Amino acid sequence: xxxxxxxxVSAFVLLAFHGVVLLAGFFAPYGxxxxxxxxxxxxxxxxxxxxxxxxxxxxxxxxxxxxQEGTFSQYERDCETxxxxxxxxxGDGYTLFGFLNTDVHLFGVDEPGRIFLLGTDGFGRDQFSxxxxxxxxxxxxxxxxxxxxxxxxMVAGTLAGLYGGVVDASLMRLAELCIAxxxxxxxLAVRSLLPLQVGPAAAFVLVVLVIGSVTWGRPARLVRGVVxxxxxxxxxxxxxxxxxTPAYLFRRHLLPxxxxxxxxxxxxxxxxxxxxxxxxxFLGLGVGEPFxxxxxxxxxxxxxxxxxSYWWLLLPGLAPVPVLMAYYSLSNLLQQGPGAKNxxxx
Amino acid sequence: MILYLAKRLGxxxxxxxxVSILLFVLTQAIPxxxxxxxxxxxxxxxDVLHSLRSQYGLDRxxxxxxxxxxxxxxxxxxxxxxxxxxxxxxxxxxxxxxxLVLAVPALLVCWAIALVAxxxxxxxxxxxxSRAFSFGTSMMLATPDVLLGLAALLFAARTHLFPTGGMTSxxxxxxxxxxxxxxxxxLVLPSAVxxxxxxxxxxxxxxxxxxxxxxSPHIRAAEGHGIPRLRLLFRYALPAAANPLISLFGLSFGxxxxxxxxxxxxxxxxxxxxxxxxxxxxxxxFVTLGGVLLSALLLVTGNLLADILLYVADPRIRVQE
Numbered sequence: 001x002x003x004x005x006x007x008x009v010s011a012f013v014l015l016a017f018h019g020v021v022l023l024a025g026f027f028a029p030y031g032x033x034x035x036x037x038x039x040x041x042x043x044x045x046x047x048x049x050x051x052x053x054x055x056x057x058x059x060x061x062x063x064x065x066x067x068q069e070g071t072f073s074q075y076e077r078d079c080e081t082x083x084x085x086x087x088x089x090x091g092d093g094y095t096l097f098g099f100l101n102t103d104v105h106l107f108g109v110d111e112p113g114r115i116f117l118l119g120t121d122g123f124g125r126d127q128f129s130x131x132x133x134x135x136x137x138x139x140x141x142x143x144x145x146x147x148x149x150x151x152x153x154m155v156a157g158t159l160a161g162l163y164g165g166v167v168d169a170s171l172m173r174l175a176e177l178c179i180a181x182x183x184x185x186x187x188l189a190v191r192s193l194l195p196l197q198v199g200p201a202a203a204f205v206l207v208v209l210v211i212g213s214v215t216w217g218r219p220a221r222l223v224r225g226v227v228x229x230x231x232x233x234x235x236x237x238x239x240x241x242x243x244x245t246p247a248y249l250f251r252r253h254l255l256p257x258x259x260x261x262x263x264x265x266x267x268x269x270x271x272x273x274x275x276x277x278x279x280x281x282f283l284g285l286g287v288g289e290p291f292x293x294x295x296x297x298x299x300x301x302x303x304x305x306x307x308x309s310y311w312w313l314l315l316p317g318l319a320p321v322p323v324l325m326a327y328y329s330l331s332n333l334l335q336q337g338p339g340a341k342n343x344x345x346x
Numbered sequence: 347m348i349l350y351l352a353k354r355l356g357x358x359x360x361x362x363x364x365v366s367i368l369l370f371v372l373t374q375a376i377p378x379x380x381x382x383x384x385x386x387x388x389x390x391x392x393d394v395l396h397s398l399r400s401q402y403g404l405d406r407x408x409x410x411x412x413x414x415x416x417x418x419x420x421x422x423x424x425x426x427x428x429x430x431x432x433x434x435x436x437x438x439x440x441x442x443x444x445x446l447v448l449a450v451p452a453l454l455v456c457w458a459i460a461l462v463a464x465x466x467x468x469x470x471x472x473x474x475x476s477r478a479f480s481f482g483t484s485m486m487l488a489t490p491d492v493l494l495g496l497a498a499l500l501f502a503a504r505t506h507l508f509p510t511g512g513m514t515s516x517x518x519x520x521x522x523x524x525x526x527x528x529x530x531x532x533l534v535l536p537s538a539v540x541x542x543x544x545x546x547x548x549x550x551x552x553x554x555x556x557x558x559x560x561x562s563p564h565i566r567a568a569e570g571h572g573i574p575r576l577r578l579l580f581r582y583a584l585p586a587a588a589n590p591l592i593s594l595f596g597l598s599f600g601x602x603x604x605x606x607x608x609x610x611x612x613x614x615x616x617x618x619x620x621x622x623x624x625x626x627x628x629x630x631x632f633v634t635l636g637g638v639l640l641s642a643l644l645l646v647t648g649n650l651l652a653d654i655l656l657y658v659a660d661p662r663i664r665v666q667e
Contacts, residue, residue: 177364181642182603185622189638192626193372275490279608282492283623294490301496302612304510308503317493324488332480 007333013326021135025094028129029108029115033290034092036114036124039065041310042075044119052079060085062115083113119312121300131316134292137200137281139323141208141293142274148212149273150219150266157223158254161231162246172224175217186214187276191285200291207286211273219265223258230257260334267331271324278320294320347657347664354653358646365642366419369635370412424639425632429625434636438618442640444513445617448533449606452540453598459545461584464552468560469579479553486546491605494542495612498535508535511614536613544598544605551594555587562586588659596652600645 020027036042045062064081068074089108095101109115118127156175160168178186190210198206230236236253244252274294280286281295288296294316300306301313385395399405403414418425424434467479502510509515509532514525559565560583568582610619618637625633657663 173364174368176361177368180361180365180646181638182600182645184604184607185638185641188622188626189369189634190372192629192631192634193375196627196629271488278490278492283611285626295492298490298492298496304499304503307496307500311500314493314496314500317490317496320490321485321488325484328484328487329480332484 007330010326010330010333013322014330017135017323017326018139021132021139023096024129024132024136025096025102026104027106028126028132029091029105030126030129031092031094032125032130032133032292034125034129036120036126039075039114039116039120039124040122041306042114042116042120042124043310044312044315045114045116047085047115051082057082057084062109062113064113081113083109083115085109085115118315119310121313122306127297127312127316130292130297131294131319134294134297134316135319137204137287137291137293138274138277138295138320141204141211141277141287142270142272145208145211145215145273145277146266146269148208149215149269150262152212152216153219153265154223154255154258154262156216157220157225158227158250158258160220161224161227162250162254168224171220175220178214178217179221183215184276184279187211187280188285190214191280196285200287203287207277207280211276215269215273219262219269222261222265226258226261227254230254264331264334267327267334271327271331274320274324274327350657350663351654354650358650361646362643365646366416366639367412369638370415371408373631373635374408374411419639424636427625427630427633429628429630430633434632437633438621438636438640441616441618441621444615445606445610445619447529448536448610448615448617449540449602451533452537452606453544453602455537456541456545456548457595457598459541460548460552464549465556465579465584468553468556469575469583483546483550483553486542487550489543491539491543491608492612494539495609498539499613502535508532513616536609536615539613540605540609543609544601547601548594548598552587552591555590556583559583559587585659589656592652592655592659595655596649599648603641603645 024032042065047060047062048057049060050056051061061082061084063077063079064083065075066078068076085107086109087107088104090103091105091108093101093103107115114126116126116128118131120126121130156171160171181189187210190213191206194206194210230253236249239249239253277286277293278295278298281288281293282299282302284296284299286295287293297316298314301310301317306313396405403411406414422435424438426432427434427437430437467475471479499510502508513529513532515528515532556579565578565583565586568578573582606617607619607622609615610617611623614620618640622634622637624630625637
């Protein structure tokens, strides 16, 4: 029961994050590429209830910003201007699910005020909005790459286990090769052979394919082990005796047997691959400007001056933490489940 | 022993050979070669291109080209770096040394921390400590290494306690002692970030293995005999959990390479990582290949080391022969 409730919490966190990220256009007050050139490197907006003269207001508000005398991009709050926080205001247009055009956002402030929950970057783009949009890349790259990796691993592992002989030997040697090179280095090697300057969508596909294609070795080995032991089980032998085709055996008997191992591998790999994507994009080898990802959001903090003067550039880096924790806790619970062994995170 | 070692060495060698084939085929899989672009140039005739290709052996079949590449590789020639204008071996080896100076001590510290803390948490933990343990370690796992590195950089910049990058500073007095002190002060931050990122998975494995061993009958019996708890944990339980941990030790070299890559790039440590990144961005193919080969070599060596340690630690393997 307790295990159940804990996995429900993790599942809820994951669902919430993925949902919010998918609906980023609605939850984000601004578009990911909307620039407020007058407000570069604005600090995170605080939401106030009490104004400068000490009067409390029922409706929360943010102060306007004005540049300090004689400085550049150093702001102080402007007590004269207050902008009330509104729900469901109209703002930048966006498209939901590829067909729903709308411009209603969850929250915003009265024009011409701006609300930047995580501050802005050097172009005056709202970091909170960019973080939400960036999750679209990072979360789903991890998810799809893990699906690809486990899928390839399942097919290769089942083929190896089922047919044995030359097929088994060659597939498993190939898997060993992929495991023998540190994953990140193999990733970089494969990435280095592919074009560097590509659009965001192509880069997304590229990252997913590269990650998925270099990491299938471990799941393939695990699945092969399961298939090898399942092959000798009586019900499989019986089905064979009745003339079942390999395709039938795979679908009806072997796939269900490997489900538990594949699922726990999947849950281990997704957070790992999200990290890989963050890393690749941080290094400039993944999804690039203007589309945000959790990795390239951090890239601007790499410049010494930015990092020291504008600490809020680091805030998007915290976004993966709850998601990855939920994944790890889920994979822990899966590994404690029946039939699954404690498997490597490394 | 010798037979076992020879067998392992042979396997390792075959594995490396396989890795080299894989990498070579990967680099050759992309269409075109170095002279493909020259084909578009009307001033270069097809004959010239043909003779250039045959001069560099590019018109030979794939296995021949691989053979020549491998023969050079065995002699320590990993090719030539176009952007650095020097042989790859001479470029990479000093950087690899820098990487190892940072990574190996940090990895050993990780293992020391993980062994002590993992055993103690597994041996003494109640419900709440074990919850705190799993929460803490999963938080460490979930924090991007990049963020940790940047936070360390911010810390160094704000407090001025540690240098913000590099391996040595200019203007250090001559002599061994000042140089060592300078190196150490540069090592502190990268090592700290490395340990924070790498310790969590190791710690979790030690913890899980210990938990499993602590439930086994012989430990229960030892408990019943009233053996002191600490002695029970470290003298009886830990050796029983040693086997998978030794294998993990070999595998942790792979982890080490992944973590150190990020640490080096963020904290500008002059190791293999930044060089690899530059090489990729500059399309300096042989440098990238060389870096990957070196990392594979070290990971495989780590696994070999683990196999030898296993042989020493586990009598069952010795008896099997």
